Amino acid sequence: MSASVDEEEIYSDVKDDQMSCNSIENIYVNKAVCDAVKFNKPGAPISDLEGSNTVKKRTCIATALILGLLCLLLLAGLLILLVLYTKGSDWEMKKSYNNQKEANQFQTKLQALNWTYFAGRRYYISSTVKTWQDSRTYCQRFGTDLVIVNSLEEQNFMQASKLQAWIGMTDLQTKLAWKWVNGTLLGSLSYWAAREPNNASGAEDCVELVFNGEYWNDAQCNNTDYWIGEWVGE
Ligand SMILES: [Ca+2]
Numbered sequence: 626m627s628a629s630v631d632e633e634e635i636y637s638d639v640k641d642d643q644m645s646c647n648s649i650e651n652i653y654v655n656k657a658v659c660d661a662v663k664f665n666k667p668g669a670p671i672s673d674l675e676g677s678n679t680v681k682k683r684t685c686i687a688t689a690l691i692l693g694l695l696c697l698l699l700l701a702g703l704l705i706l707l708v709l710y711t712k713g714s715d716w717e718m719k720k721s722y723n724n725q726k727e728a729n730q731f732q733t734k735l736q737a738l739n740w741t742y743f744a745g746r747r748y749y750i751s752s753t754v755k756t757w758q759d760s761r762t763y764c765q766r767f768g769t770d771l772v773i774v775n776s777l778e779e780q781n782f783m784q785a786s787k788l789q790a791w792i793g794m795t796d797l798q799t800k801l802a803w804k805w806v807n808g809t810l811l812g813s814l815s816y817w818a819a820r821e822p823n824n825a826s827g828a829e830d831c832v833e834l835v836f837n838g839e840y841w842n843d844a845q846c847n848n849t850d851y852w853i854g855e856w857v858g859e
Pocket residue numbers: 772773774775779855
């Protein structure tokens with residue numbers, strides 16, 4: 626009877642162990658212990674297993690902290706990019722607005738003062754003086770350039786200004802041949818004054834209207850003249 630009781634107790638203990646081993650919680654937590662009990666194999670010492678679990682928990686916590694930190698860094702990076710993008714867009718919009726505003730002001734000024742139409746073309750006749758390059762730069766800022774003379778009619782039109790004014794021709798780059806500002810070489814059509822171009826002192830590389838606008842002369846580019854701009858394109 627006593628032996629039977631012992632067997633029952635042993636059986637009960639084993640059963641308890643099996644139930645314990647079958648519970649979901651313990652399957653993952655105490656697998657090594659269960660294996661040791663179920664298969665009657667020497668398992669790892671309990672203290673080692675607990676230590677192992679503690680290490681795993683710490684590893685999990687550390688991993689979670691690192692992931693959280695990475696998420697924060699990623700979020701911060703996205704916020705910085707968003708701020709930079711917004712500022713860049715604002716700056717571009719402001720720049721575009723300023724350029725458009727400047728162009729509109731220029732158009733208004735031209736229309737109010739010196740916009741002139743001839744043979745379907747638009748011209749700007751300056752009311753101040755500048756060097757040849759500064760005159761050209763002024764024109765280019767607003768989509769124009771110094772005038773290119775394509776016909777006797779256009780030459781006569783400029784003569785009507787009666788100004789000593791720069792036109793769009795130079796030999797600054799070639800020193801050998803005269804070129805219009807659009808890169809084409811001067812052809813047979815020309816209106817040089819007598820004994821011009823003479824490249825006086827070896828330093829005359831830009832062309833101006835002289836004799837009340839009737840003829841051309843090569844002059845030093847750093848002289849200051851009025852200028853005539855011609856709208857590029859139609
Ligand atoms: Ca022209």
